[in-house]
Amino acid sequence: MDNEYNRYYIKIQTILGINPKTIHEELATALGPKAPSYPTVAEWMKTVTSRWIPHQLNDVQKQERVRLCRENLAKFRDGSWRLCDIITGDETWIYHRQIHHKSANKTWIGEGESPLIIVRRRKFERKNLFSIFFKSNGPVLIHAVDNDETIDHDYYIENCLKPVVKEIRKQRKSNGTKGIKLLHDKPSPHRHSYIINYLTEEGINIIPHPPFSPDLAPCDYWVNDYIKQNLTDQPDEKSLTRAVSKLIKNIPEEEFKKTFDKLLERMKLCINNHGGYFEHSIK
Known part of the structure; x- marks a missing residue:
């Protein structure tokens, strides 16, 4: 072996x-x-x-994952919630220079041939932080965070949530934010009382999301990887922003829909796996 x-x-x-x-x-x-x-x-x-396995879940955390998945699934099943009303968003770092996963570099080497040189990332590679929101029918917001900015609750409201609300009202002229649910994880800025109050004022409900659960977040289990696997090298921040925006906007609507359908499947897998991580059971 x-x-x-x-x-x-x-x-x-x-x-x-x-x-x-x-x-x-x-x-x-x-x-x-x-x-x-x-x-x-x-x-x-x-x-x-x-x-x-981003975190070693304890029994309490597993139980919380099961509880929330059951409660959320029940609301989808009884019609209280609809996938088309869900907005999800998160922040992700995107590098200017793209390096494929190791598995993509595997190749057969003929006799007498030299192996490929695998490029590895330097310690201080240029990168930019993006805040990306989308629904089951496509993107809602693609926001590049300035390098000298930090995402605190004020920044998140002014530069992310308010543009999201504006876009939703543009897309849904009759209903506005009525029935809209937001699914995002729980870093400190997202949990701030100002953010909760702002979303409440706008009539947007927050979908309960268990901690340490990237496997239940569409940004983590799909779109972030999709971007990084399909993006080409970009020379500067402006070109990176344009490339990321173009890439996401060119994703077929059906792919967004399938991603939200998978969210329900993943909730079921979480329950069946007693709250443990379940990526190993996905074919």
Whole structure:
């Protein structure tokens, strides 16, 4: 068993929630002195956990995930909520220079050929923060945050939420914000009382979202990765903003709809998995 197979085995065991000590012992039993060391196993596990297991959930957090998924699903099932009324948004860092995932760099090397040189990201790569909101029929807001700005509650209201509300009223001239629900995660600015009060005044309800749950957030499980996988290198902030905006606006409406349909499927998976992370069960 070479390193590629070792890594694959470690990835699968990590996704299944097996701890590094047990994984190392299993490899040592099977491979003897050829097994990777415990520090190597732990290091390789980081490449999996950084994507698939962002947080080690405790029992209380798992129970909260199940509770909220059940409550939210019930409202969709009884017609109280509709997917077409949901707006979701989040912030994400986007680099000017794009580097593909390691899996995209795999290739066969013929006899006598040199392996490809894999470009790695430098420590201080240029990047910009974006705040992106969308609905099941397409984007609502694509906002590039100035490099000298910090997203606090005031900035979030003035530069993100108010433009979102304006766009919703433009799209829904008859109903405005009536029935609109906002799904966003819970970093400090999003939880501020000013934000809650502003959304209440605008008639927008916040969908309860459990902490440490990127697997239940459409921005995290779809659009952020979509952007980074399809974006080309950009020389400066303006070109990056234009490219990101064009890329998102060119996504077919059907893809947005499918992403929200998957949200309901993911809630069911969370419940079936007793609140644990479930990415390993998605084909």
